[in-house]
Every structure is written in C-alpha cells, then in structure tokens.
Amino acid sequence: MPKVSSAPASEPLSGLRPGDIATIVGLHTADDALRQRLLALGMRTGKTIIIMRQAPFGGPLQVRLGSTDLLIRTNEADKISVRKT
Amino acid sequence: MKRVALLGMPNTGKSTLFNRITGGSARVGNWPGVTVDLLAGKLLLGGEMVEFIDLPGIYDMHGYSDDEQVVRHFLHDNVPDLVVVVLNATQIERQLSLLLQLRSLDLNLIVLLNMADETRKLGITINRRKMAEMLELPILLVSAKFGRGVPEVLEAITRTLRYPTPGMAEDLRAQLENDDHIEVEMARVLSQSVEIPVRMSDSDTDRLDRLMLHPFWGLPIFFLIMFLLFKCIFLLGQPLQSEVASAFTAIRESALEPLLLAVLPPPLLGFLLDGVYNGVATVASFVPIIVLFFLFMAIVEDTGYLSRAAFLMDALMARMGLDGRSFVMLLMGFGCNVPALMGTRVIRSRGQRLLSMLVIPFSLCSARLQVFVFITAALFAPPHAPLVLFSLYLASFAAALLTALIFKKRLSSDEPFVLELPPYRFPTMRQLWLRSWHEVSHFLRRASLFIVAGVVLAWVLTNFPTGAYPGSLDTWAGMIGSQLNFMFAPLGIPPELTIALILGFIAKEIVVGSLAVIYGHHALDALANTLTHQLDWVQAYSFMLFTLIYTPCLSTIATLRSESKSGGFTLVALAWSLSLAWLVSFLFYQAARALGY
Numbered sequence: 001m002p003k004v005s006s007a008p009a010s011e012p013l014s015g016l017r018p019g020d021i022a023t024i025v026g027l028h029t030a031d032d033a034l035r036q037r038l039l040a041l042g043m044r045t046g047k048t049i050i051i052m053r054q055a056p057f058g059g060p061l062q063v064r065l066g067s068t069d070l071l072i073r074t075n076e077a078d079k080i081s082v083r084k085t
Numbered sequence: 086m087k088r089v090a091l092l093g094m095p096n097t098g099k100s101t102l103f104n105r106i107t108g109g110s111a112r113v114g115n116w117p118g119v120t121v122d123l124l125a126g127k128l129l130l131g132g133e134m135v136e137f138i139d140l141p142g143i144y145d146m147h148g149y150s151d152d153e154q155v156v157r158h159f160l161h162d163n164v165p166d167l168v169v170v171v172l173n174a175t176q177i178e179r180q181l182s183l184l185l186q187l188r189s190l191d192l193n194l195i196v197l198l199n200m201a202d203e204t205r206k207l208g209i210t211i212n213r214r215k216m217a218e219m220l221e222l223p224i225l226l227v228s229a230k231f232g233r234g235v236p237e238v239l240e241a242i243t244r245t246l247r248y249p250t251p252g253m254a255e256d257l258r259a260q261l262e263n264d265d266h267i268e269v270e271m272a273r274v275l276s277q278s279v280e281i282p283v284r285m286s287d288s289d290t291d292r293l294d295r296l297m298l299h300p301f302w303g304l305p306i307f308f309l310i311m312f313l314l315f316k317c318i319f320l321l322g323q324p325l326q327s328e329v330a331s332a333f334t335a336i337r338e339s340a341l342e343p344l345l346l347a348v349l350p351p352p353l354l355g356f357l358l359d360g361v362y363n364g365v366a367t368v369a370s371f372v373p374i375i376v377l378f379f380l381f382m383a384i385v386e387d388t389g390y391l392s393r394a395a396f397l398m399d400a401l402m403a404r405m406g407l408d409g410r411s412f413v414m415l416l417m418g419f420g421c422n423v424p425a426l427m428g429t430r431v432i433r434s435r436g437q438r439l440l441s442m443l444v445i446p447f448s449l450c451s452a453r454l455q456v457f458v459f460i461t462a463a464l465f466a467p468p469h470a471p472l473v474l475f476s477l478y479l480a481s482f483a484a485a486l487l488t489a490l491i492f493k494k495r496l497s498s499d500e501p502f503v504l505e506l507p508p509y510r511f512p513t514m515r516q517l518w519l520r521s522w523h524e525v526s527h528f529l530r531r532a533s534l535f536i537v538a539g540v541v542l543a544w545v546l547t548n549f550p551t552g553a554y555p556g557s558l559d560t561w562a563g564m565i566g567s568q569l570n571f572m573f574a575p576l577g578i579p580p581e582l583t584i585a586l587i588l589g590f591i592a593k594e595i596v597v598g599s600l601a602v603i604y605g606h607h608a609l610d611a612l613a614n615t616l617t618h619q620l621d622w623v624q625a626y627s628f629m630l631f632t633l634i635y636t637p638c639l640s641t642i643a644t645l646r647s648e649s650k651s652g653g654f655t656l657v658a659l660a661w662s663l664s665l666a667w668l669v670s671f672l673f674y675q676a677a678r679a680l681g682y
C-alpha cells in the first residue's frame with residue numbers, strides 16, 4: 001500500500017485546473033474497491049497525471065495517465081493527492 | 086470439449102477478436118456459478134471442437150466489481166484449458182498488471198497484444214521476443230479489428246491445447262500475491278521490452294475532443310447527436326415496423342383465413358389466428374426497430390462517443406444515481422422501450438443497470454403517443470391539444486425522475502465510477518452487423534415465447550366464456566373490468582376503458598382498435614364521437630396518465646425479465662409502475678373534481 005505523503009505542496013486531484021500536470025503522491029481511501037480500481041487503472045504513486053478538462057456543471061474530470069484517458073468524479077478525485085509539477 | 090476463455094481489461098478488443106474467431110455463430114451460454122450472459126462459440130481446431138468464451142472485461146483479478154466477481158467465479162467453477170489474455174498494446178504500461186496477476190495462477194496462458202495497428206501510429210515499439218522470454222509466455226501481436234495475426238493466434242492456441250491443463254488451486258485469492266511485487270516486475274519487463282515516446286503527439290482524438298467536449302458547445306452537440314440518432318432509428322424504423330405488421334395482416338387475410346376457415350372450428354381458429362399468429366406478428370414487429378437501434382447504437386459505442394456522453398451528462402445524472410449512458414438509453418426509450426432496455430447492457434454495474442431498467446419504461450414511447458394523439462384529438466380543443474401532449478411528456482420525465490430518486494438508495498452500487506475514455510475509432514460494417522444480429526437473435530430467443538403466451542392469454546380473456554361478444558363486458562376481461570371497478574371508479578375510468586387497459590398490457594398499438602371493438606364501432610371518427618359522449622376531459626386525461634405510467638407493453642415486460650434474469654425484479658418493476666399509475670391518476674382525478682372541473 002502506498003504511504004500517505006506528508007509533502008507540504010500536495011493537494012487533492014480535484015483541486016487542479018485543466019492543463020495542470022502533477023505527480024501522484026498518494027491514495028487516501030478506506031474503500032478497497034476504489035483503491036484496487038485506481039491501482040489497476042495505473043494510478044500509482046509517482047505516476048504523472050495531466051488534467052485535460054472538467055465536464056459541465058461540476059461534472060467529472062478527464063485525466064490522462066500515460067496513454068490512457070480516464071473519467072473520474074470529483075468526490076473520487078478528492079481522495080487522490082498529487083503534487084503539481 | 087476443450088474450453089478457451091478470452092480475458093482482458095474492458096475495451097481491449099476481446100469481443101472483436103471473439104467475433105473474428107467464432108463468426109456469427111456465438112450463443113449465450115449458461116455457466117455454473119455465473120449470473121450474467123456470456124457469449125460462447127465453437128470452432129474446429131486441429132481436428133478437435135474447441136469452445137471459446139468471451140469473459141467480461143476486468144481491471145483486476147482481485148477487484149470487487151460485479152464483472153470481476155463473475156470472472157473469478159467462472160474461472161473457479163469452469164477451469165478453462167487455456168486463457169487467452171488480450172491486452173491493449175497501446176496501454177501496455179498499465180495492462181501488464183493484469184497479466185502478471187494471471188501468471189501467478191496455475192493457468193495455461195497465451196498473451197495477445199491487440200491493436201498493433203495503433204501502437205505503430207503512436208510510436209510505441211514492443212519487443213515481443215524479449216517480453217516473451219522474460220515472462221516465459223507465448224506472446225503474439227494482433228489487430229483483431231482488421232484480422233491481422235488471427236491465423237497465427239489460432240495456430241498457437243491449437244499448439245498449446247495439446248498440453249494437459251495444469252491443476253487449478255482451490256482458492257484463487259490465496260494464490261494472488263501482493264501488488265508491490267507486481268509493480269517491480271512490471272517495471273522490469275517494461276523497461277526492457279517496451280519503448281514509449283515521452284510525449285504523445287497531439288492526436289486526432291485530442292483535436293476532435295476539443296470540439297465534442299467543449300465546455301460550452303459540448304452539450305448542444307450532444308443533444309444534436311441524440312436528436313439525429315433518434316430520427317435515424319425511429320424515422321426509418323416505424324415505417325418498417327408497420328410494413329411488417331401489414332405483411333402479417335396480408336398473409337392472414339389472403340392465405341390463412343381462406344384456408345383455415347373451412348376446416349377449423351371457430352374457437353381453434355381464433356386461438357391460432359388471434360392468439361398465436363398475432364403473438365408472432367407482435368414479436369416480428371420489433372425486429373426492424375431492434376436491428377436499426379443496434380446498428381446506430383453500435384456506431385455511437387464503437388466510435389467512443391458513448392463514453393463522451395457519459396462525461397458530458399454525468400453531473401446531472403449522478404444525482405439520480407445514474408450515469409450518462411442511462412440517459413442516452415432513457416432518451417431512446419422515447420422511440421421504443423424494448424431496445425433501450427437491451428441497450429443498458431453497456432452499464433456494467435448490476436445496481437446501476439437495474440435502476441436504469443426501472444426508469445426507462447416511463448419514457449413515453451411512440452406506441453403510447455398514438456393513443457394520446459387519438460384521445461387528445463377526440464376530447465380536447467385543437468389549441469389545447471399540443472399543451473396536453475406536452476404535459477404528458479413532462480409527466481413521463483417526472484415519473485422517471487421520481488422512480489430514480491426513490492430507488493437509487495436500494496439499487497445503489499458500491500462500484501467506483503472511473504470510466505475509460507477510448508480514442509475515437511471508425512467502426513467496421515462487419516462489427517455493426519454482427520452486433521445487430523446478436524441482439525435480434527437474443528431478443529427472439531429470450532422474449533418471444535413470453536410475448537406469444539401473453540397475447541394468447543389476452544385473447545382468451547377477451548373471447549370467453551363462449552357466447553360472449555368479443556371484447557364486451559360479458560367476457561372474462563369485461564368481468565375483471567367490472568370487478569375492478571371499485572379501484573378504477575375513483576380514477577374516473579369506466580369498465581369499458583378498463584378492458585382497454587387490460588388489452589393495453591399487450592401493446593399500446595391495439596388500445597385504440599380495442600376501444601373501437603368494445604364500443605362496437607368500426608370507424609374511428611364514430612369512436613371519437615362516442616368517447617366525447619362517454620367521457621369528459623378530466624376522465625380522459627386520467628386515463629391517459631394511467632396508460633402512460635402503468636406499463637408500456639408485454640414486450641417490455643418480457644425484455645425486463647430476460648435482461649434482468651430476475652422474476653422478482655420484473656414483478657417489482659410491474660407493481661411499482663401500476664401503483665404509481667394508480668396514485669397519479671387518483672390524485673389528478675380527485676383534485677380536478679375537487680376544484681370543480
């Protein structure tokens with residue numbers, strides 16, 4: 001299990017804006033189903049993530065991890081902490 | 086018979102490969118321990134029959150989603166002789182994890198790196214030999230969509246099947262090792278066998294998405310696409326549907342009736358023609374709509390737009406416990422509920438899918454529209470008619486919304502909503518036809534018996550006891566109508582209309598015709614005239630509200646049952662819509678009367 005990072009500049013993924021590039025520093029969720037899914041989709045500590053856009057009316061984020069684009073709802077994105085690069 | 090299972094993450098091209106290998110011959114099979122439909126097809130390989138099974142896409146061998154459990158149960162209870170692992174080669178850096186999990190199980194594996202055509206375009210190079218050597222597994226590059234590499238795959242499968250299957254350990258999960266170990270292994274394999282360009286170039290998909298997912302224009306474009314889709318399916322489909330219906334009538338009038346009238350006693354003739362034959366005609370009338378629906382829906386899905394629709398509509402639909410794909414199906418339900426219900430199969434979480442299936446039957450489909458147009462024209466002044474119809478559409482949306490809000494807790498799923506957005510791709514004609522063909526044969530096999538039986542039952546109810554005038558108050562249906570009067574009188578619905586509601590269970594297309602029979606008219610304008618004398622507008626509107634909500638038709642119920650595979654769920658759906666219909670009509674009728682109308 002990835003350790004929760006205490007780096008000062010880390011923030012939740014949901015706080016980023018389209019165009020931002022960040023490094024994943026940790027997954028904070030007690031929900032095993034969500035954690036496993038995120039890991040399987042490649043959301044691992046140290047991976048680079050690019051925010052492509054957000055859907056209308058506060059909808060999900062479109063993020064890019066390597067060659068994969070994912071949709072993730074903001075309350076799930078809250079649980080991923082990242083550091084902007 | 087040897088058994089080969091196709092396994093991989095969603096969207097890796099498993100179905101495409103499966104269709105390549107098995108052609109159109111695949112069927113839905115039943116498997117011990119598995120509750121969802123799995124396609125299976127047979128093929129002769131090396132002088133031996135081999136059965137191929139297309140497993141649902143999964144991300145993780147020890148994940149918690151419905152599909153992940155299905156796959157685990159399947160592997161546990163039906164140990165395959167060979168597992169063909171399909172990976173999307175353009176996403177190899179992430180998909181390798183599933184392969185490494187599988188490798189730690191005692192399974193016979195072959196690895197296919199699919200979408201080889203796309204890796205080339207993206208500049209990703211994979212050293213297949215090196216990777217095969219490191220993983221100690223056979224690895225092949227293929228392009229399932231274009232058929233490249235498929236003969237080699239079949240050869241490799243034949244070769245591997247000669248070896249005996251290794252035993253499978255009792256508990257899969259006990260065998261699975263820690264992910265940390267896999268991460269290290271992944272990095273090692275990738276660094277030595279795969280080269281990925283540091284920055285992906287700005288692809289066509291990115292450029293197109295800048296327009297299709299535009300913060301402002303995205304939604305208008307979505308609604309335009311939905312509008313065009315709807316028009317394409319139902320403007321083409323409805324004439325075809327009525328042509329099928331008139332073909333069946335023509336055969337009946339010109340051939341069956343003259344032939345059988347002389348030789349069969351009237352009750353048997355009625356049973357065969359009005360019961361069985363009409364049932365078959367009802368089933369057949371859905372075929373063109375289903376074919377067209379899935380032709381066009383396959384385009385929307387295969388191009389990758391359906392996931393974009395989910396993205397655009399998510400903020401609104403998430404509040405109802407649904408996602409954007411349910412919304413697309415709900416919209417299509419305004420044409421016809423049956424294919425829309427079948428289309429919910431793209432939603433992989435069972436809870437979400439059941440919730441969508443509960444909501445879709447409230448969509449005011451074209452068959453119900455026919456009834457409303459007739460009654461509105463008969464009972465409302467021309468300036469009011471469009472408003473009345475519009476209010477019924479609003480009622481349809483409100484019923485759907487209310488149902489979603491009430492049931493979302495009960496049918497909520499704990500499956501995380503993280504969806505992949507695939508690149509835009511051109512579908513091939515072959516894929517489109519195969520999809521339509523599969524869906525139609527699925528509908529025919531699963532729903533037709535139920536529909537025919539229902540039509541026969543309704544014929545019995547409206548034609549017996551012997552001597553009663555068909556459709557009149559003296560028939561069993563009429564007796565039921567009179568018996569139920571205590572329930573329908575508070576809604577302002579007289580027994581004659583209750584018979585029409587009973588018949589409306591079969592199909593809304595026959596409601597107006599059955600009213601004509603019940604009131605003993607042949608011409609529709611005479612019927613309209615009678616209705617204006619028998620009913621006032623409050624009663625008529627109450628009847629329309631009930632017709633809108635109580636149930637679309639027998640075919641919808643049959644589809645609910647075959648798609649949910651649960652009689653209990655079907656009963657709940659039916660009971661809920663009947664209660665809601667009664668309640669809404671009751672409130673409307675009593676309120677209107679109390680207000681002095």
Ligand SMILES: Nc1nc2c(ncn2[C@@H]2O[C@H](COP(=O)(O)OP(=O)(O)O)[C@@H](O)[C@H]2O)c(=O)[nH]1
Pocket residue numbers: 093094095096097098099100101102142199200201202203227228229230231386387388389510511512513516
């Ligand atoms: N470019 C390309 N696209 C493919 C290939 N195989 C499948 N696809 C496309 O990938 C998408 C997903 O395929 P599908 O068979 O439905 O994947 P499944 O979810 O794994 O069953 C479809 O749009 C296919 O047309 C391939 O070899 N090359």
